[in-house]
Amino acid sequence: MRDKNLPLLLAVTLLASPVHAQQLPDRDHPPELGAPPALDLPPIHRLSLSNGLRVVLVEKHDVPLVQVNLVVGAGSVTDPANGAGLASMTAEMLDEGAGDLGALDLSDEIDFLGASIRTGTGLHNSMVSLHVPLSKLDRALELMSDIALRPTFSPAELDRQRLDRITTLVQWHDEARIIAGQLFNRTLYGRLHPYGMPEFGTEDDLRSMASNDLRRFHESRYVPANSFLIVVGDVTSESVMPKLEAVFGWWTGGAPDRAEVPEVAQVGERRVYLVDKPGAAQSEIRIGRIGVPRLTDDYYPLLVMNTILGGSFASRLNMNLREDKGYSYGARSSFSFRPAAGPFVARAAVQTDVTDSALVEFMNELRRILEPVSDDELTRAKNFVALRFPGRFQTVSGVANQLSELILYDLPDDYFNQYVQRVLAVTREDVQRVAREYIDPERVAIIVVGDRSQVEEKIRALNLGPIEVMSIEQVLGPVPEMAMRN
């Protein structure tokens, strides 16, 4: 190995003309790669507190940081029909006053610790996450526990958040991306389905929401039987479990009913929904249909198939719309994996005058993925999905996210170690099979948010299906009147 001769080589390099002294590198072929590294994860400790609250812990001692995520089975899927935004507003309000502290003092103290405590909601869960330097863990855990378990839900703070959210609804009218996303979900699932209704809330529902609604939701759904803690960082179970017990061990409450997500019919005959946004320099395009639940047996073939279609920079959609045609800054596709079937979507923002040509290329790619893929593409996509996997375990928050998936979907402990192998086992036939099962270019919803006067005629000429022309107000509702304050 020439590496062993390094000192000598260096001496030569420094004394002589470098290019002549060294053997020129072989640039005619990309270098051969050795075997990819194995994923070597520290053990996953599954523990629990005296009240039964599950704790999943992974030690990570690289940097003196700790990540603690409390995941609660309380998501927007249980929002009542006339209470859109209830779960999300509950999470938003957790840190607007908690324990003995008001909103401002609480924020001041967290910032002073150099910590960050975030609250948030998804469709199926809410989360309070703490990211903190090890030296400030004790006090930060107390504050985190107050935020998660002892929120004040003061009416004055709720009024502030209500005004904030309704103002955000006003601003949505400017955002083509949000208009497209809202309409896409509603078109696939319907306005009353939990995956179709706006998690953020509607103006009417936000206006009628009361502190007691949040309190009731919190009491019934934020319970230990419904929750788990993920701990990753510069701690050991011996050092951290007593601290967790002290702040979360007293928490009680029985498990509520599981949230059911109703079955919903797949997208039928292809249809175009054109939302007029006068003067838009680009059109936001969303094309898709309902996908498949996370625990499908087709999970790994779907990851690989989507990578080829639109899951990476070198994917077909991006190469076609961005690199070949120059229509867009980027085009992608994705499956949203959830407990029930989430959407599949292909998307891009394209320049207005080529909106129709871009739609043609989208449809071409959705048809082409139904045909066998090349061996090159298959290998590249499998490696892209499999070999990048270890990179997700670099930060304490990254490891915590991976562990959350493990618990949420009740995956086996060897899931991480099996992942690479499972991906690499996907075949060309698998890819074609799942493409044909889940992607049907004749049965998709097509959303275009753009300047109608520039794009409508040319889209009609494509004969993609019936076209429904809509205003932004028909998607988002009228711009909220902001007379109300407090």
Add this chain to the structure above:
Amino acid sequence: MKQLIRMLLGAAMATTPLVAQDVEFSVPYVSFVLPNGLNVILHEDHATPTVSVNVWYNVGSAREEPGRTGFAHLFEHIMFEGSAHVPEGAFDEWLEAAGGNNNGSTNSDRTNYWINIPNNALDLALFLESDRMGYLLDVVTPGSVDGQRDVVKNERRQSYENRPYGMAFIELYRNLFAPDHPYSWPTIGSMEDLSAASYEDVTNFFRSYYGPNNASLAIAGDIDPVEVRARVEHWFSDVETGPGVPPLDGPAAYLAGERRVVLEDRVQLPRLYMCWLSPAVLNPGDAELDIVASVLTSGKSSRLYRRLVYEMQIAQDVSAFQASRRLDSFFCIIATARSGHTLAELEAVIDEELDQLRSEPPSEREVQRAVNQYESGFLDNLERIGGFGGKADELNRYYTLTGNPDYFNEDLSRYRAVGPDDIGSVVRRVMNNNSRVVLSIVPEGRTDLVAGAPTS
């Protein structure tokens, strides 16, 4: 890399409850320079079996010629389109096939590129980086320039023209800096200039600025520095050195008087931008202004957030930042008015709070809170080897700015040294009412909402 965070025994800094107050931040490295002038920095971090390869070219949009704005960034795009031994499209395909990802970015002062890969693919990353550093022009054609011209124009549409308030900074640069100052135009460039960029511009630009002597290569991650040094020498030694590059230069920036600018946009709510010219990156006042930004708008208990959003509830959001750059920086406060409120109302409150800071220093706790947040941010940076702001990128940034890649602790010390009196003094010195730009972006037809009529 726990050993990197050395305890400073006996240091006399234990009076306030700082985050990790007794800890010195350090990212150990080895560095060397190839005979062709390429600076190389190597850092070991074995937390995951991955490596990041990061290259900084000491050129950004501030080197552009008039009539060719946006060119440095357009050129960055062309760097991904293949080189003599890498066919078009192969750069990304080969990296993806190895489980890698990559990106690049351009600002006024520099252009950076990174590749994150599993440790077995380091040779591939070095091959790709060295090939485009040495042999890019062998394959660039007028056609490949045209292709990326379209992509970049769509980037401009997506990130500026079609984004609410997206034209704000283009307008601010034009008003903060005189036309002959290289920060007066945006890195994205104008559509007109992007159309005018030619194949000859590409070759000239590459020859002038993309030589190894104007670049720095940082490699961080799961590496053996002795082996990697040999691999770097193997791949980069045949890259020919370029002409010398003079230091970045520009006329002195100054604002004679207050400028008021009004822009109408397709937005629902009006937004106010107040900006001042400020000290260059790492110069006295630069870290102080980061702390000022925190004291004003970071967290609910910050001064402007508390007043405008929490108490008066007349703003939807407020933020402030020091945009640190090499020649001159600028400091901005940005706030969005809620329905029924004007930008003049917001401006009055902001002015009042700035006056307060000018006349009376903030509390110890406010300053310490901001310093603690910065310190905690330094810890976060140590977790990632790659990507934008990861350790490889930071090593190159510090090297490019100071000549010392491991400038982490010196940088943090700037923040630790800031006291309440420094805040008042920097606000008095920099944030002068008579030399600032006040931009109002209002909904079309709603000039009644502006903060003051435009100055001509």
